[in-house]
Amino acid sequence: MAAPAQAADAPSVTAKGVFLHDNSAGVKLYGKDTEGKRPIASTTKIMTARVVLGDPDLDLDRRVTVQQAYRDYVAQKGASTADLRTGDKLTVRQLLYAMMLPSGCDAAYALADTFGDGSTRAARVASFIGKMNSTADALGMTNTKFDSFDGVSATGENYSTPRDLVKVTRSAMKYGTFANAAAKQSLVKSVPTSNGGTRTYTWYNTNQLLGSYSGAHGVKTGTTTPSGPCLVFTATRDGRNIIGVILNDANRYTDAAKLLDYAFGSNTASTMKLRKLPEGAQRD
DSSP states (O other): OOOOOOOSSOOOOOOSEEEEEETTTTEEEEEESTTOOEEOGGGGHHHHHHHHHTOTTOOTTOEEEOOHHHHHHHHHHTOOOOOOOTTOEEEHHHHHHHHHSSOOHHHHHHHHHHHSOSSSHHHHHHHHHHHHHHHHHHTTOTTOBOSOSSSOOSSSOOEEOHHHHHHHHHHHTTSHHHHHHHHOSEEEEEEEOTTSOEEEEEEEOSOTTTTTSTTEEEEEEEEETTTEEEEEEEEEETTEEEEEEEESOTTHHHHHHHHHHHHHTOOOGGGOOOOOOOTTOOOO
16 A cells, blocks of 8 residues: 655654654655664563463453562662552553553563463563563564563663564554553552552653654653663554654654654644653653
């Protein structure tokens, strides 16, 4: 299919890697080092969610008890967190939101521990990462490798490409739970605690494109020192869906808006005001 008309001149962006995909027409609109293998930080969690949602025995209402090991992990790594409290019992659905909105590495750890196979936590996590790599192979992500469930790489062998990240995003967005989590600007949930009480969590989405660019409804941020700021994004206007990936770009939100303007033939980026995150909210 031919792509619909778009702005005449491709935008100048500072990202090291870019892929812009017209998901409605199934065509590439723009690319920059599309096959370059780069660290992808917390955009890794798109695959974490995809593996969970693809589990044949998935029960989104299954309760998972938060372990102290998950809190210790984020403290040790200095990683982004949903601030899950030891002994609280969250559903799998809630853990997916806790991972996607505030980019909770504790929630990602809980999911890997729950959906991996093995008699020890280490074995289950290794099994889950194996499932991530198997899913990548099945999706044709030929230039991708995972060594972590959250993008906090211990070996430097957690990488993908702009083109491959579009592939997993297209697959993940077909699941309603993922699409809903990716689009939520904030969420408040109450969960049972270990002593029979309840605790209320409030999570804010680290993706500031949401609520800033008209039509944006996802997907995931990521930032580490090796990766730089990353963003997987999507927007829909007039029934036309665009998916984009930006890797290592200090201007990721402005550049994402420029790319979406290019796709839609609009001029939103120049006047866009970024949604501000509340004080104390996670940044990623």
